[in-house]
Amino acid sequence: MVKVEREKGAQMLSSKQRRFWVLRTLSAVTMLSACNLILDNDPRSLDPGAGGESAVGGHHETVGGATSSGRGGTQAESGSPSHEQGGEAGAGGEAEAGGHSGAGAPSSGCGAANASEPGCEPPVTECTPGTTGSQSVRCGACTTGTQAQTRTCTSAGTWGPWDTSAACMGVTAACSPGMPETRSVSCPCSGSKTQSRACSATCTWGNWSDTSSCDLTCCSKIVYCDTPDDVAKNRGTWCQKKDADCSNAEVDADCNASIKDVCGSVVNPLFIEH
Secondary structure, eight states: HHHHHHHHHHHHHHHHHHHHHHHHHHHHHHHHHHHHHHHTTTTGOOTTTOOOOOOSSSOOOOTTEEEEESSOOOOOOOGGGGGGHHHHHHHHHHHHHHTOTTTTTTOOOOOOGGTTTOOOOOOOSSSSSEEEEEEEESGGGGGGGEEEEEBBOOTTSSSSBBOOOOOOOOOOOSOOOTTTEEEEEESSSSSSSEEEEEBBBBOOBBBOOOSSOOOOOTEEEEEESSOTTTTTOOOOOEEOOOTSOHHHHHHHHHHHHHHHHHHHSSSSSEEEEE
């Protein structure tokens, strides 16, 4: 009889202990739920550093043979006082596990305004806004000169266009390919004539050529249209230089023109005396 009474007493004590821990666990869960509501239901507010998935809701644990819809981390009770420490640790584990959630985390971004924040890289730019760059480039005839150019960094951190308005300095070439040049020269007898020349692909001038003619009537004279044999054997037409200011080419040109006008044709051999 004594043994039976003791067993009944033990069962009653065990039942009371179960109810005690069930109530204590539920009380802890209720307090945690209230805290979450106060903190806008954000479990991260309890522990922002905690990792893993949020344990709020959706998890059921069996406590002392009864089902409890507590919030994550609550451990099953065995009805023994020796599990008191473990039960409390389980309740505390809910707060720790519920302190972090990967969903809905605010992001400040890493733009230029936040570049100094930890984990943010500064924006990639070509240059510092407002700074200037300079260079010297080849220019002019056959690229024998130099030009100083500058550019400015924009507010977006990119280089603007090169300013090419500066003068080309130090050109040593005589001319630019294809460039023409004209001049006027005096004629030996009277008046003047014009000449022109063009710049070659190597930036050098070509030869002058006449673009008008001079009156060369003073440059030569006809001695004989058909020279007599007693004067000069085997000599047909004889022409002679008259003005020392005329070149040999001008004498030849005037002589041929005079023969055509005076003699009508050349009797070979033609002798021009310069």
